[in-house]
Amino acid sequence: MTSHLQGFSYDHHHIPKIGILLVNLGTPQAATTKELRRYLGEFLWDYRVTETPRALWWLILHGIILRKRPAHSAKAYQRVWTAEGSPLLCISRAQARDVQTALRARYPAPVHVALGMRYGKPSIADALEELRENQAQQIVILPLYPQYASPTTGSTFDAVAQVLTRWRWIPDLRFISHYHDHPSYINALAQEIKSYWQRHGQGDRLLFSYHGIPKRFFLAGDPYHCECHKTSRLVAEALQLLPEQWEVCFQSRFGREEWLTPYTDERVKTLAKEGVPRIDVVCPGFSADCLETLAEINEENRAYFLENGGRYFHYIPALNNTPLHIEALTDIVLNHLQGLMTKGASILSTEADARMAQMQQLKDRD
Ligand SMILES: C=CC1=C(C)c2cc3[nH]c(cc4nc(cc5[nH]c(cc1n2)c(C)c5CCC(=O)O)C(CCC(=O)O)=C4C)c(C)c3C=C
Ligand SMILES: [Fe+2]
Ligand SMILES: [Fe+2]
Numbered sequence: 001m002t003s004h005l006q007g008f009s010y011d012h013h014h015i016p017k018i019g020i021l022l023v024n025l026g027t028p029q030a031a032t033t034k035e036l037r038r039y040l041g042e043f044l045w046d047y048r049v050t051e052t053p054r055a056l057w058w059l060i061l062h063g064i065i066l067r068k069r070p071a072h073s074a075k076a077y078q079r080v081w082t083a084e085g086s087p088l089l090c091i092s093r094a095q096a097r098d099v100q101t102a103l104r105a106r107y108p109a110p111v112h113v114a115l116g117m118r119y120g121k122p123s124i125a126d127a128l129e130e131l132r133e134n135q136a137q138q139i140v141i142l143p144l145y146p147q148y149a150s151p152t153t154g155s156t157f158d159a160v161a162q163v164l165t166r167w168r169w170i171p172d173l174r175f176i177s178h179y180h181d182h183p184s185y186i187n188a189l190a191q192e193i194k195s196y197w198q199r200h201g202q203g204d205r206l207l208f209s210y211h212g213i214p215k216r217f218f219l220a221g222d223p224y225h226c227e228c229h230k231t232s233r234l235v236a237e238a239l240q241l242l243p244e245q246w247e248v249c250f251q252s253r254f255g256r257e258e259w260l261t262p263y264t265d266e267r268v269k270t271l272a273k274e275g276v277p278r279i280d281v282v283c284p285g286f287s288a289d290c291l292e293t294l295a296e297i298n299e300e301n302r303a304y305f306l307e308n309g310g311r312y313f314h315y316i317p318a319l320n321n322t323p324l325h326i327e328a329l330t331d332i333v334l335n336h337l338q339g340l341m342t343k344g345a346s347i348l349s350t351e352a353d354a355r356m357a358q359m360q361q362l363k364d365r366d
Helices: 033-045 054-080 087-106 124-133 150-164 183-200 215-219 224-238 264-273 291-307 323-341 349-365
Strands: 002-005 008-011 018-026 111-119 138-143 172-175 205-211 246-251 278-282 312-316
Touching (some): 018 033, 018 087, 033 111, 054 291, 087 111, 087 291, 111 124, 124 150, 138 150, 172 323, 183 224, 205 224, 215 224, 224 246, 246 264, 246 291, 264 278, 278 291, 291 312
Parallel strands (some): 018 111, 138 172
Antiparallel strands (some): 002 008
């Protein structure tokens, strides 16, 4: 079926099939010391994560870290583990399913969404294979890290590129390197916080807590710190908060060197000691609840706050697969798909929109 609107010849069967690759960090397959040793060994061997000379790091990793940390981490994972396994994996699966449903409702060509984990399973290789089997001709890669960081987003790119070195025929590709200021993402955060406050009341201070990175990476030019601050400022503006009502802090430091500051645990203790009775903590850098939010924030930092004289500690859950988050992720993908569709044609973005509408009409006629 061919249509000749606005000078474009458009054959419905030539609308390319789209593959979406959602990626998150990954998680151990069981909350056991043995599996944690394997998982942490893979994760912490990634040069993007440590940027330490290999020979030296091998000695530190195998001689020190992998002796004690796996048992300690296994205990932490056991506290958050569910009947269906790791929360991060369960939630990521639900996100992939729901984004696929939403995209199929909004995009006129066949869409398949696959989930890949940077470390562990399902791997990025598994997910790309799933897209290949579904004959995806164009692939959009969406790492589920709103703020770009080399150890997370950059490492995802490396892993995708590594798999593609074995592909004969490389599809059209689009890599979404960040969405820290996308209006739909900011809106989802602001609405979820507002709705939380409507149900539980609003605290005296809102802490935006992000996973840290070594300060060394920031000084070398990683945009992560800046993007965390921008997300927080945009959400605070959307909520019409005064400067004294919110602050940014960084959690989950690892190793001895200095990381991004202020540290979440120190701020939580200080606020309690200063007599701030109630704080709300939100973690916009985690697209899904995981060990770092469920155990570190909602258990450990809650305890620090209450032990030091704080009265009420409220953790506002991650966006997970809430409808507004799915809508935001779908919007982000669609923005990039429009870019892919206009490839090779010199048309303005308004005309690209018109073409989308035209394709939708073709679909409706089927
Ligand atoms: C959201 C962004 C993340 C950044 C940036 C990040 C950097 C980073 N992380 C480590 C070390 C560890 N992180 C661990 C867990 C973990 N980290 C993220 C996200 C970011 N990390 C998530 C979502 C998770 C949870 C995974 C889960 O299964 O629930 C761990 C493992 C747990 C533990 O043993 O503490 C380590 C180790 C470094 C070194 C780093 C930046 C250089
Ligand atoms: Fe799938
Ligand atoms: Fe981490």
